[in-house]
Amino acid sequence: MSAFYCEMADRANQQGWRLVVFDPGQDLRHAHVRGWTPTDPAAPRGAWRQMDEPWPAAIYDNTFVHLAVHGYTRALREQAQERGVPLFNPLLPGKWVTHRWLTASTVREYLPPTVRVTSQQILLDALDTWSDVYIKPIGGYGGMGVTRVSRTGDHCRVRVDRTRRGGRREYELTPSALSRWAHRYAHGRHIVQRALPLWRLDGRTVDFRVVVMRGLAGRWRVIGVIPKRAATGGVVTNLVAGGERLSLDYVVQRAEREGFRLPVEELTSVALRAAEAVARHRPRTGVLGMDMGVTEDGGVWLIEVNPKPARSLLTPSMRQRAAQCATEWLVELASRHRR
Numbered sequence: 001m002s003a004f005y006c007e008m009a010d011r012a013n014q015q016g017w018r019l020v021v022f023d024p025g026q027d028l029r030h031a032h033v034r035g036w037t038p039t040d041p042a043a044p045r046g047a048w049r050q051m052d053e054p055w056p057a058a059i060y061d062n063t064f065v066h067l068a069v070h071g072y073t074r075a076l077r078e079q080a081q082e083r084g085v086p087l088f089n090p091l092l093p094g095k096w097v098t099h100r101w102l103t104a105s106t107v108r109e110y111l112p113p114t115v116r117v118t119s120q121q122i123l124l125d126a127l128d129t130w131s132d133v134y135i136k137p138i139g140g141y142g143g144m145g146v147t148r149v150s151r152t153g154d155h156c157r158v159r160v161d162r163t164r165r166g167g168r169r170e171y172e173l174t175p176s177a178l179s180r181w182a183h184r185y186a187h188g189r190h191i192v193q194r195a196l197p198l199w200r201l202d203g204r205t206v207d208f209r210v211v212v213m214r215g216l217a218g219r220w221r222v223i224g225v226i227p228k229r230a231a232t233g234g235v236v237t238n239l240v241a242g243g244e245r246l247s248l249d250y251v252v253q254r255a256e257r258e259g260f261r262l263p264v265e266e267l268t269s270v271a272l273r274a275a276e277a278v279a280r281h282r283p284r285t286g287v288l289g290m291d292m293g294v295t296e297d298g299g300v301w302l303i304e305v306n307p308k309p310a311r312s313l314l315t316p317s318m319r320q321r322a323a324q325c326a327t328e329w330l331v332e333l334a335s336r337h338r339r
């Protein structure tokens with residue numbers, strides 16, 4: 001079993017609970033679920049065995065985002081709801097509703113100006129006002145379809161690192177082609193955001209994934225701050241779209257050498273406040289991954305909130321802390337459920 005689940009099983013056992021790892025793709029309409037559990041609960045790093053287990057008291061939906069968006073956990077969520085079993089993370093609405101929630105919270109000043117594209121004109125106006133924008137699918141993830149449009153004179157340069165079909169795309173739009181092109185975004189499934197002049201390292205833009213989780217007593221904690229750097233000339237920093245992960249110590253030192261102080265504390269405090277704001281709308285939320293930017297003037301920005309942040313970005317010690325928090329939040333939910 002993976003180190004992550006071994007750590008979770010160990011924590012659960014210490015708190016008098018048992019961890020069961022199961023595939024949500026199975027038929028869940030029975031009184032039991034088929035899952036894996038340590039053969040000896042006191043030795044979770046030893047062998048595990050597969051067994052039929054009674055329905056759990058609380059569930060951590062840990063499926064990959066690409067499976068979740070294709071409905072892999074739909075039956076699990078329905079069954080959990082029917083049985084009154086608490087499950088985290090709850091589904092979060094897309095980027096637009098999340099943006100609206102945050103606009104009504106204490107982190108509003110950290111949000112880049114954003115509008116939903118419900119007409120061709122809204123997009124053309126955004127380009128006129130900001131000259132450099134990001135257009136993003138409201139339900140997107142992994143940098144897919146994230147498009148940067150920059151005005152240069154009366155032409156526009158359009159760049160995407162990860163198209164739906166995979167691969168990069170870059171082209172110019174003439175003024176006459178622009179409004180026809182904008183028309184395809186008129187259906188309300190995208191947001192447009194002012195492009196932030198993000199801080200760069202070796203000429204490549206950097207942003208920061210700040211992962212926060214709920215632990216004991218439901219308190220939010222910072223699991224890690226992970227800098228990500230775009231490819232040369234890249235639009236996004238997502239690893240699946242050509243970005244790379246860097247270590248925070250390295251990035252802080254490189255910045256210092258340039259006489260730039262990275263506002264790491266502000267990044268984490270804004271991330272924690274944003275998590276509390278989301279949790280007011282979805283109280284069972286237990287893990288969030290914020291994409292945050294630092295601009296050349298030292299300003300801190302909250303670019304987006306991920307309800308299923310990739311664990312591949314985390315270092316082994318962050319993963320260990322994540323496993324501990326996930327277990328603590330599961331136990332908290334399970335205890336409330338049993339009460």
Ligand SMILES: Nc1ncnc2c1ncn2[C@@H]1O[C@H](COP(=O)(O)OP(=O)(O)O)[C@@H](O)[C@H]1O
Nearest residue numbers: 134140141142143144193194195196236237304
């Ligand atoms: N307004 C913006 N200004 C500068 N960079 C941005 C902006 N919006 C997105 N990006 C870059 O694009 C990446 C992907 O955008 P994001 O909103 O996180 O969408 P996704 O859900 O696809 O990851 C971000 O991590 C960041 O590097």
Ligand SMILES: [Mg+2]
Nearest residue numbers: 142143291304
């Ligand atoms: Mg992102």
